[in-house]
Amino acid sequence: MKRYLPLIFALCLVKLAVHLAGNPHYDFMRDELLHLSAGYHPAWGYFEFPPFIGWVAKVSLSLFGHSLAGMRFFATLAGLVILVVCCLMAVELGGKKWAVFLAGVCALAFLPYYRNHFLFQPVAFDQFFWALGFYFVLKYVNTERNEYLVYTAIAAGLGLMNKYTFVIWIAGILIALLFHEKARVYRNKWLYIAGGIVLLIFLPNIIWQYQHGIPFLLHLQQLSKTQLEKNSVFEFALNQVLSPLTLIVSLGGLYFLLRRPRWRFLGIAFITMFILMWALQSKAYYFYAAYPPLFAAGGVWLEKLFSKRPWWSLVPATLMLGFAAYWMPYLIPVLPVEKFIVYSNEKPDAEGRYHFTSDYADMFGWRDQVRVADSIYRSLPPEDQQRCIFWAENYGEAGAIRIIGNREPVCRHGSFWTWGPGPLPGEVAISIGNEADVVDRLYEEHQLIRVLKHPYAIDEENNIPVYLCRKPKVKLEEIWPSLEKRVFE
Numbered sequence: 062m063k064r065y066l067p068l069i070f071a072l073c074l075v076k077l078a079v080h081l082a083g084n085p086h087y088d089f090m091r092d093e094l095l096h097l098s099a100g101y102h103p104a105w106g107y108f109e110f111p112p113f114i115g116w117v118a119k120v121s122l123s124l125f126g127h128s129l130a131g132m133r134f135f136a137t138l139a140g141l142v143i144l145v146v147c148c149l150m151a152v153e154l155g156g157k158k159w160a161v162f163l164a165g166v167c168a169l170a171f172l173p174y175y176r177n178h179f180l181f182q183p184v185a186f187d188q189f190f191w192a193l194g195f196y197f198v199l200k201y202v203n204t205e206r207n208e209y210l211v212y213t214a215i216a217a218g219l220g221l222m223n224k225y226t227f228v229i230w231i232a233g234i235l236i237a238l239l240f241h242e243k244a245r246v247y248r249n250k251w252l253y254i255a256g257g258i259v260l261l262i263f264l265p266n267i268i269w270q271y272q273h274g275i276p277f278l279l280h281l282q283q284l285s286k287t288q289l290e291k292n293s294v295f296e297f298a299l300n301q302v303l304s305p306l307t308l309i310v311s312l313g314g315l316y317f318l319l320r321r322p323r324w325r326f327l328g329i330a331f332i333t334m335f336i337l338m339w340a341l342q343s344k345a346y347y348f349y350a351a352y353p354p355l356f357a358a359g360g361v362w363l364e365k366l367f368s369k370r371p372w373w374s375l376v377p378a379t380l381m382l383g384f385a386a387y388w389m390p391y392l393i394p395v396l397p398v399e400k401f402i403v404y405s406n407e408k409p410d411a412e413g414r415y416h417f418t419s420d421y422a423d424m425f426g427w428r429d430q431v432r433v434a435d436s437i438y439r440s441l442p443p444e445d446q447q448r449c450i451f452w453a454e455n456y457g458e459a460g461a462i463r464i465i466g467n468r469e470p471v472c473r474h475g476s477f478w479t480w481g482p483g484p485l486p487g488e489v490a491i492s493i494g495n496e497a498d499v500v501d502r503l504y505e506e507h508q509l510i511r512v513l514k515h516p517y518a519i520d521e522e523n524n525i526p527v528y529l530c531r532k533p534k535v536k537l538e539e540i541w542p543s544l545e546k547r548v549f550e
Contacts, residue, residue, distance in 0.1 A: 065161045069148045072165040073141050076178075079395065080137040083179060085130040086394035087424040093181045094427070094460025097122065097132055099476060101463065106269035107476040108276045108548060113223035114183045121181075127464050136185035140178025143353060144168040146192040150357035153199050154317075154324060156364055159374045163310070164360030170381035171356070172304040173349045175392040176420060183224045184346060190220030191230050191350035198234060199327065199354070202241065207251040214255035218262025225277065226347050229337050231259070233351075237330035273479070279549060297338065300345030306381045311352055313366075314359030327354045391418065398517065414516050414523070426518030426525070427461035433511050433527050434491050435466060445489045452487070452530075453477075454494030457522065462493070471537065473544040482537035492528040505532035 089097070099107055100118025107115060117135050125131025144165055151164035168174065177184050193216040201209035220227035238246050246252055270277055302308055318328035331351055338348050367373040390396045390404055401407075407415050416422070434451055441449060451470045453459035459472035471482050471490075492500055492507070500507045513525040 065148065065152065065158065068158065068162055069145055069165060072148070072162075072169055073144055076141060076144055076169055077137070079175070079389065079393065080133075080140070080179060081130075083175075083393035083395040084133040084137060086396075087398065087421065088427060089129060089132075089424065089461070089464060090180055090420060091423045091457035091460070093132065094464050095456045095475065096181055096183075097127075098456075098460045098463045101469075102476075102480050104269065104479075105265040106273065106276075108273075108279075108479060109475050110183055111222045111225060111266050112269075113186060113219065114181075117186070118181075127467070132181050133179060136178050136181050139185040139189035140174055143174070143178075143188055143192045146196050147353045147356045147360075150196055150199055150354055151360045153196070153203055154358055154361045156357070156361040159367070159371050160357075160360040160364040162360070163363050163374055163378060164357045166378045166381055167307050167310055167356035167359060168353065170304070170385040171307045171349070171352065172385055172388055172392055173346060175385075175389060177346065177349065179393045180420070184350075187220065187224040187227065187347075188350040188353075190216050190223060190227060192353040194220065194230055194234070195327070195330075195354045199324070201246075202323065202326070207249070210249075210251045210255040211258065214258035215262070217255075218259040221259065221263045222266055226338075226343065229334055229341075229343075229347075230350070232337060233330040233334035234326075236333050237326040240329055241326040274545075276548075279546070297343065297345050297348070301348065304385075306377070306384050307352075307356070310359035310363065310377065310381070311355040312359075313362040314355035314357065317358045317362040317365075318354070324358070327358070331355060394421070409516065414514075417517060419519060422517060422519035423457070423522075424517075426513065426515035426522040427457070427465055429513050429515060430458060430493050430522075430525060430527070431461050431466040433513060434462065434493055437491050437510055437527070437529055441489070448485060449489040449491060450483060450485050450487045452490045452492045452495065454492075454496075454499075455521075458494045458525075473541070473548060475548055478541075478544060478548045482541050487533050487537045488531070490528075490530040490533075492526075492530055494525050495528065496526065500528050500530060503534055504530035505534060506530065 095109070096114045097118050099115035100120075100122045103112075103115055103119050105112050121132050121135060125134065147164045147168040148161045151160040154160075156164070174188075177188060194213055197209045197213040197216060200206075201213065217227065217231055220230065238244065315328050315331060318324050318331075331354070334351050335348060363374055363377060364371070390401055394401065396404055402415060407417070409415055438446060438449060438451075451462045451466070451468055453462055453470045453472040454474070456472060456474045456477055459470040459474065459477045462468050462470040469483060470477070471487065472478070490504065497507075497509075507528045507530045509526055510529055511527045513527060514523050
């Protein structure tokens with residue numbers, strides 16, 4: 062294994078270089094603002110996600126403050142570990158130098174990973190725990206040492222504390238192991254000890270969900286209504302083809318696994334997870350976490366295929382990396398936005414706006430909102446400043462006030478509702494994003510100060526009204542409990 066470390070290290074350096082070039086560019090994305098805000102409110106759960114991302118956010122805030130590149134460091138670190146685990150699994154599957162190289166190249170060239178390991182979201186850590194889980198199960202099958210079941214349990218427990226969809230990984234592995242050596246592992250008491258460890262790690266979030274009325278179900282209902290039901294039947298499967306060259310290697314890896322009785326369970330697990338996610342109308346990118354063992358197996362498959370001419374392995378590696386290099390600027394901002402517009406041949410519409418992908422578009426406009434809100438605040442007399450709240454319409458705007466503006470906002474959207482209306486009654490409010498009818502219901506006096514537009518921002522964050530409000534008609538602390546059922550609207 063040691064002889065492969067320089068090769069693995071070199072591949073990691075390439076991935077790290079790409080992220081060092083891209084991570085500091087543009088600005089915070091909407092979800093990143095929410096996740097980083099959670100770091101100021103550590104808890105055993107949040108309305109939109111389990112607690113792991115909040116813990117990482119708290120560590121990130123302690124180490125890097127509000128640094129854009131610093132915040133994204135942990136997602137990139139997770140991606141680097143995934144690349145390493147792909148290479149290690151290639152060794153466990155009997156691969157040598159070329160298999161390790163090709164497995165690492167697959168992880169390096171898989172297009173969705175550039176987005177996933179760039180943004181500070183649970184998805185990067187989800188893929189990290191899936192990869193670790195696969196590796197520990199493979200180590201258990203190869204060595205039959207029970208400590209690897211314990212390691213698998215720890216990865217699974219933390220995976221559930223990061224993203225609830227990890228239950229698909231658990232189900233897929235448990236079903237697959239039924240077909241491995243006549244389900245012999247089910248006669249091992251350590252499998253059930255491992256199950257207990259998973260439950261013990263996950264228990265605090267179960268208790269939190271119960272204490273807060275199981276908001277997971279409310280979020281799932283809203284997600285299904287606004288996003289999942291809109292997915293076409295074939296969208297989940299078609300989105301797996303976004304990185305076609307690595308998909309070909311992955312399918313070769315699946316073929317390799319299914320023809321090896323010892324490792325067939327990994328192929329069965331992959332197929333089972335695919336069917337479960339497709340049936341549940343999951344977002345396509347949830348399933349990208351399942352590819353690392355296929356990248357590893359695909360590397361071994363190609364190594365055996367080119368065993369007589371091993372240098373031919375450079376052909377698929379070059380094709381995969383070349384394809385990734387071309388599309389990379391669309392997935393991670395390695396180019397400044399002005400150069401990206403030229404590279405992608407983007408043209409402005411009649412209003413002078415550019416229509417980027419939702420990820421990129423969701424990184425613009427926040428600083429303008431904070432700048433205007435702050436200028437209004439500074440124009441107020443001192444007695445009004447002491448009574449003033451920053452009232453945001455959605456979690457993106459609230460997160461911008463919290464992270465970019467370094468002020469605690471008032472917002473009823475998502476987890477911000479659980480953090481309450483704050484100590485002030487809202488006698489003076491600077492409203493960001495709330496429409497006129499909403500402002501009118503809560504305040505007798507309200508003055509429209511600005512309507513904010515940004516040529517790169519997403520539609521939702523264009524034409525944003527900013528109001529200065531006085532004389533509240535209601536008290537925030539009195540109406541706050543009634544807003545709980547509307548947190549995802």
